[in-house]
Amino acid sequence: MAMTKENILIINCGSSSLKFAVINPSSGEEFINGIAERLGEAEAFIRWKFQGNKESETLNGGAHDAAVEALLHMLEAKGLKEGIAAVGHRVVHGGETFKESCIVTKEAMQAIEDCTHLAPLHNPANLVGIKAAQKHFPGLPMTVVFDTSFHQSMPDKAFTYAVPYKFYRENGLRKYGFHGTSYRFVSRAACEMLDLDISNSKILIAHLGNGASCAAVLNGESMDTTMGLTPLEGLVMGTRCGNIDANVFSFLNKEYGYSIEEITDILNKKSGLLGISELSNDCRVIEEAYMEGNKQATLAMDVFCYVLAKQLAGMAVATGGVDALAFTGGIGENSDIIRGKVVEALAFLGFELDKQRNLDCRFGNEGVISSDTSRATALVVSTNEELMIAKDTAALIS
Ligand code: AMP
Numbered sequence: 544m545a546m547t548k549e550n551i552l553i554i555n556c557g558s559s560s561l562k563f564a565v566i567n568p569s570s571g572e573e574f575i576n577g578i579a580e581r582l583g584e585a586e587a588f589i590r591w592k593f594q595g596n597k598e599s600e601t602l603n604g605g606a607h608d609a610a611v612e613a614l615l616h617m618l619e620a621k622g623l624k625e626g627i628a629a630v631g632h633r634v635v636h637g638g639e640t641f642k643e644s645c646i647v648t649k650e651a652m653q654a655i656e657d658c659t660h661l662a663p664l665h666n667p668a669n670l671v672g673i674k675a676a677q678k679h680f681p682g683l684p685m686t687v688v689f690d691t692s693f694h695q696s697m698p699d700k701a702f703t704y705a706v707p708y709k710f711y712r713e714n715g716l717r718k719y720g721f722h723g724t725s726y727r728f729v730s731r732a733a734c735e736m737l738d739l740d741i742s743n744s745k746i747l748i749a750h751l752g753n754g755a756s757c758a759a760v761l762n763g764e765s766m767d768t769t770m771g772l773t774p775l776e777g778l779v780m781g782t783r784c785g786n787i788d789a790n791v792f793s794f795l796n797k798e799y800g801y802s803i804e805e806i807t808d809i810l811n812k813k814s815g816l817l818g819i820s821e822l823s824n825d826c827r828v829i830e831e832a833y834m835e836g837n838k839q840a841t842l843a844m845d846v847f848c849y850v851l852a853k854q855l856a857g858m859a860v861a862t863g864g865v866d867a868l869a870f871t872g873g874i875g876e877n878s879d880i881i882r883g884k885v886v887e888a889l890a891f892l893g894f895e896l897d898k899q900r901n902l903d904c905r906f907g908n909e910g911v912i913s914s915d916t917s918r919a920t921a922l923v924v925s926t927n928e929e930l931m932i933a934k935d936t937a938a939l940i941s
Contacts, residue, residue, distance in 0.1 A: 783815045
């Protein structure tokens with residue numbers, strides 16, 4: 544394989560997993576992708592997809608360091624290592640320090656560590672991934688791309704919680720928002736698809752995956768978003784409750800004796816589509832049951848779509864009007880049922896659904912789903928956070 548040294552290795556490190564991909568930032572071509580899972584357990588393994596073939600290897604109980612070492616050897620064996628120009632790391636929380644992606648330096652590492660109280664599970668894992676990559680890929684420049692940084696353009700009226708202000712002043716308690724890399728990619732892609740000038744555009748985006756949020760993007764900048772201090776706030780998600788009365792904490796404590804940790808676990812892992820449907824967090828399962836008339840699945844779908852439409856209407860306040868509404872993420876890119884319900888609920892904002900176009904946009908097909916007479920355009924955009932990280936990294940090292 545002819546290979547110039549311009550590809551980017553993307554690393555997305557979680558507490559017990561490590562996702563990776565090698566991407567050409569110009570063409571978007573993905574040479575390999577994979578994941579190491581169950582890191583630190585006896586069953587730890589790494590698997591990848593290369594030239595259409597799926598392969599895997601055991602890590603013999605190894606953790607992140609072993610995973611990155613195995614990744615290095617595998618990339619060497621496949622002849623991919625020599626084409627890698629830099630490593631781009633996805634980092635969850637950049638607090639108020641990181642307003643954009645940057646090169647990894649000692650200071651940047653310290654600043655990511657300083658944000659740990661904002662993302663106690665994620666940021667330490669991200670740092671472990673960066674350190675392992677520095678050890679096994681010495682000499683390669685590294686960058687960090689944050690889920691939060693795109694939303695740093697939000698005005699203070701959008702990110703301030705109405706609680707004693709000292710909690711913000713002393714500890715950074717505020718709305719940060721997530722999925723920023725996806726919003727950056729999708730807002731640009733939507734403007735390209737619709738031939739809109741991004742510097743004069745009002746775009747609403749619904750990123751609907753197992754985690755879900757929506758955002759208001761005005762002239763290319765985030766003005767508001769539904770996720771908050773943590774990804775729990777906002778929309779109904781696979782297992783997260785989204786917006787609720789904060790007094791639910793004391794209610795569940797009094798009625799069931801649950802601790803703060805137990806309630807946090809319920810609201811993050813046992814709520815959302817799973818909690819209401821009592822079936823699954825997987826939208827496909829819910830949709831199937833809904834089509835068969837299952838009552839709980841129908842209620843889960845109704846609440847999901849109603850909350851989403853209501854939040855999107857609120858986002859239109861932040862943009863002061865809507866040129867386009869883009870759906871993305873596993874649900875946004877595939878569920879014609881949810882998109883249809885939401886676009887129809889937003890008819891008063893000027894949306895008119897084209898049912899056939901909506902049906903056609905599934906399984907990787909992007910495009911407009913509103914009618915030619917619709918005053919605002921609804922469309923489906925396939926998000927590509929890895930490509931955005933690769934592009935940021937290429938720009939930073941050039
Ligand atoms: P993500 O986190 O972006 O990978 O999205 C995962 C979510 O997308 C899950 O809830 C899936 O059920 C949902 N999803 C994937 N494919 C489909 C589909 N064909 N129809 C409905 N939902 C889907």
